Amino acid sequence: MIEVLFYSASVIALLATILALTRSNAAHALIYLIVSLLAIAVLFFLMGAPFAAALEILIYAGAIMVLFVFVIMMLNLGEVGEAQERGWLSVKSWILPGIMAALLFIELLIALSISSEQTIALTSGVAVPPKEVAMSLFGPYVLAVEIASMLLLAGLVGAYHLGRRFIVRREGVHEGGDS
Amino acid sequence: MSELGTMVFGLVLILAAVGGAALVTWFERRLLGIWQDRYGPNRLGPFGVLQVAADMIKLLTKHDWVPPFSDKMVFIFAPTAIVVAMLLGFTVVPFGPDLYVIDLNIGLLFFLSMTSLAVYSVLLAGLASNNKYALLGGLRSAAQMVSYEVFMGLSLMGVVMLSGSFSLLDIVEAQRDQWFCIPQFLGLYVFLIAGVAESHRLPFDLPEAEHELTAGFHTEYGGMKFAMFMLGEYLGLILISCMIVTLFFGGWLGPWLPPLLWFCIKVFIVICFFILLRAAIPRPRYDQLMSLGWKYMLPLALFNLVVTAVIALAMQGQG
Numbered sequence: 254m255i256e257v258l259f260y261s262a263s264v265i266a267l268l269a270t271i272l273a274l275t276r277s278n279a280a281h282a283l284i285y286l287i288v289s290l291l292a293i294a295v296l297f298f299l300m301g302a303p304f305a306a307a308l309e310i311l312i313y314a315g316a317i318m319v320l321f322v323f324v325i326m327m328l329n330l331g332e333v334g335e336a337q338e339r340g341w342l343s344v345k346s347w348i349l350p351g352i353m354a355a356l357l358f359i360e361l362l363i364a365l366s367i368s369s370e371q372t373i374a375l376t377s378g379v380a381v382p383p384k385e386v387a388m389s390l391f392g393p394y395v396l397a398v399e400i401a402s403m404l405l406l407a408g409l410v411g412a413y414h415l416g417r418r419f420i421v422r423r424e425g426v427h428e429g430g431d432s
Numbered sequence: 433m434s435e436l437g438t439m440v441f442g443l444v445l446i447l448a449a450v451g452g453a454a455l456v457t458w459f460e461r462r463l464l465g466i467w468q469d470r471y472g473p474n475r476l477g478p479f480g481v482l483q484v485a486a487d488m489i490k491l492l493t494k495h496d497w498v499p500p501f502s503d504k505m506v507f508i509f510a511p512t513a514i515v516v517a518m519l520l521g522f523t524v525v526p527f528g529p530d531l532y533v534i535d536l537n538i539g540l541l542f543f544l545s546m547t548s549l550a551v552y553s554v555l556l557a558g559l560a561s562n563n564k565y566a567l568l569g570g571l572r573s574a575a576q577m578v579s580y581e582v583f584m585g586l587s588l589m590g591v592v593m594l595s596g597s598f599s600l601l602d603i604v605e606a607q608r609d610q611w612f613c614i615p616q617f618l619g620l621y622v623f624l625i626a627g628v629a630e631s632h633r634l635p636f637d638l639p640e641a642e643h644e645l646t647a648g649f650h651t652e653y654g655g656m657k658f659a660m661f662m663l664g665e666y667l668g669l670i671l672i673s674c675m676i677v678t679l680f681f682g683g684w685l686g687p688w689l690p691p692l693l694w695f696c697i698k699v700f701i702v703i704c705f706f707i708l709l710r711a712a713i714p715r716p717r718y719d720q721l722m723s724l725g726w727k728y729m730l731p732l733a734l735f736n737l738v739v740t741a742v743i744a745l746a747m748q749g750q751g
Contacts, residue, residue, distance in 0.1 A: 278503075280503065281503075281506070284556070287552070303536065304538055304541070307538040307544075310545035310548070311541060311544055314548075314549060315544075315549055315551070315581070316581070319551050319577075320578070322555050322556070322559065322574070323571065326558065326559050326567060326574070329567065382537045383541075
């Protein structure tokens with residue numbers, strides 16, 4: 254039963270990712286990417302990492318992808334964007350990445366067939382509850398967490414700074430127009 | 433519960449949620465009528481309750497039109513997303529000590545992720561309609577829901593800290609001595625407002641503000657597709673009410689009466705409160721909505737988080 258779920262979710266993830274890469278309409282590509290993320294969340298859940306699955310949906314599908322869709326709506330590219338995108342999808346431009354991805358896929362298959370016993374041991378039936386994730390995040394990995402949060406804070410301050418300058422300039426123009 | 437029992441309960445839950453959402457549309461109009469000194473729908477059946485059936489027949493027999501200028505696949509997909517996401521959200525709600533579909537140890541996160549997926553319905557509807565008003569409505573709702581989601585999650589972390597679990601069953605059990613609405617008063621306040629904004633109910637229904645955006649994201653929708661949006665919205669209302677009851681008002685806990693009845697009574701009261709909000713409060717401007725969110729609600733949620741953490745830590749040190 255679980256194997257069926259696992260493989261169907263994997264097939265959905267693979268198909269959705271391929272479709273996301275090959276669509277020329279940006280909105281459709283994003284929808285396929287969201288489907289792919291949801292399928293990956295199912296995979297995480299089946300492999301005993303419910304917390305990672307929840308975060309995958311909450312952060313990636315629920316927040317980051319929403320912002321992507323938001324930007325696409327703001328730009329509202331339409332037909333022109335689609336034509337441009339179609340130009341980029343020529344055989345010449347994807348043949349090299351395609352070969353590299355194929356090589357990686359073959360490597361993955363070989364690695365899986367060799368170390369099947371170990372991988373099964375890693376993913377068999379042991380669910381990691383959220384408490385354990387928190388314990389390890391704030392236990393042995395606390396330094397990494399702190400550094401990541403520091404970097405994020407720097408990013409936040411930087412984004413705020415850029416956005417603020419933009420607003421001040423616009424207000425200046427507005428005031429000039431009024432007087 | 434056995435696997436079969438869970439399946440049957442899940443089916444009953446879907447029917448009850450959809451039926452409940454349909455009933456709430458009628459109940460809301462009646463209650464609004466009373467508060468606004470008029471009758472509301474009172475002609476069909478006892479107290480006008482058959483108005484629901486009449487509305488349904490009307491919507492079902494309407495022409496199911498897909499605008500030729502729209503992005504057809506996305507246009508048809510959009511209304512289903514919100515209904516599916518909201519119905520999935522119901523799976524983690526515990527209606528009684530043994531009455532639940534699944535007790536996930538990430539129950540709360542599951543609920544949050546399902547509400548965040550519901551955004552897509554509105555966004556994609558706005559995008560696929562290929563219409564200025566729909567696009568503006570979709571953009572607004574994206575901004576509104578993404579910003580209110582942030583502190584919706586944050587406001588619940590106090591509850592998680594006090595109960596020490598993401599599982600909704602454990603959270604209810606942790607409220608045996610005291611409901612979380614008292615120690616987590618600020619959390620409840622923030623969650624309530626975020627909940628109204630997430631389900632874009634009337635004080636915060638800017639995505640579909642009819643006086644400026646005709647009907648916002650569902651301008652181009654009619655018939656059953658429009659009905660799906662309405663169904664999703666009312667399912668969201670019921671789901672948020674269920675979560676408020678579970679997280680802050682002790683879920684099924686209560687003396688004398690059976691647990692399920694207690695749960696239903698509490699949910700009913702919260703739904704009445706939401707309808708009262710709709711009747712009593714005018715719609716804010718869009719910039720007011722955003723500044724309320726980021727300037728007041730987010731700091732309040734963070735303050736609540738810090739204070740709860742300090743108190744929880746101090747109590748742990750004592751005990």
